[in-house]
Amino acid sequence: MVTAHNRHVIFLTYLVALLLMVIPIGWENNWLRPEFVPMLVIYWVMVLPQQSSLLLLWLLGCFQDLLEGAMLGQHAMALMIVAYVCLLSYQRIRNYTLWHQTFFVFVLVGLNQLVDNWVHSLQGSAAPTLVFLLPALTSALIWPVVWTLLEFLRMRYRIS
Amino acid sequence: MGLGALALILIFLNVYTDALDPVRSRLASLATPFYWIADTPRSILEWGQETVRTREQLEEENELMKAELLIHKRKLQQMASLSAENVRLRQLLNSADMVRDRVLVAELIGVSPDPLTHRVIINKGRKHGVYLGQPLLDAQGLMGQVVEVNDFASQVLLITDTTHALPVQINRNGVRAVAEGTGDLYQLKLRHLANTVDIEEGDLLVSSGLGQRFPVGYPVATVTSVIHDPGQPFARVEALPEAQLNRSRHVLLVFSGEGGRVTADSLKDPIDDNSAADKSSQSQADDGRRSSATGE
Numbered sequence: 476m477v478t479a480h481n482r483h484v485i486f487l488t489y490l491v492a493l494l495l496m497v498i499p500i501g502w503e504n505n506w507l508r509p510e511f512v513p514m515l516v517i518y519w520v521m522v523l524p525q526q527s528s529l530l531l532l533w534l535l536g537c538f539q540d541l542l543e544g545a546m547l548g549q550h551a552m553a554l555m556i557v558a559y560v561c562l563l564s565y566q567r568i569r570n571y572t573l574w575h576q577t578f579f580v581f582v583l584v585g586l587n588q589l590v591d592n593w594v595h596s597l598q599g600s601a602a603p604t605l606v607f608l609l610p611a612l613t614s615a616l617i618w619p620v621v622w623t624l625l626e627f628l629r630m631r632y633r634i635s
Numbered sequence: 636m637g638l639g640a641l642a643l644i645l646i647f648l649n650v651y652t653d654a655l656d657p658v659r660s661r662l663a664s665l666a667t668p669f670y671w672i673a674d675t676p677r678s679i680l681e682w683g684q685e686t687v688r689t690r691e692q693l694e695e696e697n698e699l700m701k702a703e704l705l706i707h708k709r710k711l712q713q714m715a716s717l718s719a720e721n722v723r724l725r726q727l728l729n730s731a732d733m734v735r736d737r738v739l740v741a742e743l744i745g746v747s748p749d750p751l752t753h754r755v756i757i758n759k760g761r762k763h764g765v766y767l768g769q770p771l772l773d774a775q776g777l778m779g780q781v782v783e784v785n786d787f788a789s790q791v792l793l794i795t796d797t798t799h800a801l802p803v804q805i806n807r808n809g810v811r812a813v814a815e816g817t818g819d820l821y822q823l824k825l826r827h828l829a830n831t832v833d834i835e836e837g838d839l840l841v842s843s844g845l846g847q848r849f850p851v852g853y854p855v856a857t858v859t860s861v862i863h864d865p866g867q868p869f870a871r872v873e874a875l876p877e878a879q880l881n882r883s884r885h886v887l888l889v890f891s892g893e894g895g896r897v898t899a900d901s902l903k904d905p906i907d908d909n910s911a912a913d914k915s916s917q918s919q920a921d922d923g924r925r926s927s928a929t930g931e
Binding site for chain 2: 493494496497498499501502505506508529530533536537538541543544545546547548549551552555556594595598599601602607
């Protein structure tokens with residue numbers, strides 16, 4: 476039986492991720508912005524699969540929609556799919572090496588982007604090229620940094 | 636599974652109905668603090684730059700602004716007589732009176748991080764009288780319209796968003812068209828314009844006011860390319876937005892026609908349409924006119 480310890484730190488990391496999502500970096504660079512929220516979902520579902528609440532993740536996705544002015548349910552849908560794949564495969568990802576994990580992150584964030592773009596296509600505003608996969612690439616590149624930081628946080632505050 | 640299905644239902648409700656709009660606008664105020672916080676580093680930086688400016692820099696800027704003001708004043712002198720003439724002609728024709736617009740100065744505090752939606756967040760909301768569908772301008776031209784209003788902030792859909800279109804007319808000859816966003820910040824497209832229509836590169840497009848949403852006569856875009864393909868039923872016309880959609884920080888919210896009717900008398904004071912917005916600029920303008928009058 477695992478007891479909850481320092482759970483609020485998880486909540487804080489999500490807040491920081493949402494903040495990073497809206498920090499202005501200029502129109503031209505917007506495609507290069509890593510998708511921090513799905514990355515955090517991947518991490519926390521991977522290390523604490525039993526403690527992850529899909530309902531809370533769903534609400535998080537809806538909040539991200541409000542934040543970005545997207546359609547309600549768009550990011551919720553994407554996060555559900557990411558979390559689901561993660562829950563199915565967390566036992567394997569945990570044992571991957573870090574560079575192996577980055578490939579996995581690329582695929583998962585790519586999946587997230589794919590759902591995003593599909594919802595956009597319903598509205599007629601889909602990306603004209605494969606450019607919508609760029610955030611998946613930058614997310615994968617920055618994953619080692621994010622992973623190291625979050626591991627440090629988890630050890631430091633003994634989050635379980 | 637259930638939650639995914641719920642998300643799907645939400646998405647389809649969003650796409651095909653507007654049942655969720657009230658919920659959205661109620662909840663959207665939760666998102667505003669994030670934009671305020673994300674904007675603070677920039678505003679602190681700006682404040683820092685303003686306060687540590689050297690005397691020379693300030694003098695230089697002052698000089699530049701005076702020169703610019705002089706140029707605008709010259710234009711205004713002509714405008715007063717031209718508008719007076721316009722009013723008289725309208726009276727002769729028994730056509731509708733021109734109305735004056737009241738404006739409110741706002742500041743951009745955020746930009747939607749999603750590259751596929753062109754939305755910005757401004758720091759004025761319901762408490763300042765902002766309403767749904769209100770037009771937004773910058774110094775150069777039309778920027779967009781308000782699509783979500785909170786108490787102290789609102790979201791604006793830019794004219795280049797793929798879901799946006801607005802009625803325009805060519806300033807040169809009054810031909811009407813619809814300018815559609817393309818998802819590219821530097822491009823608008825004119826839809827369903829016949830191959831025989833008189834339109835050239837460099838034509839200025841102004842808002843025609845036909846949709847009852849945007850006021851008449853604000854510059855929207857300049858035509859950059861006209862392609863007549865005999866195989867196509869319509870000409871392909873692209874235009875570059877006049878407004879600095881990428882750069883503007885200070886923007887204007889327009890209250891259409893709230894400034895009262897334009898009469899020949901009221902034209903003596905050409906700048907007082909933003910009387911409610913900022914008194915300082917008005918008094919400056921008054922001073923300016925006096926000095927130019929004595930100059931003559």
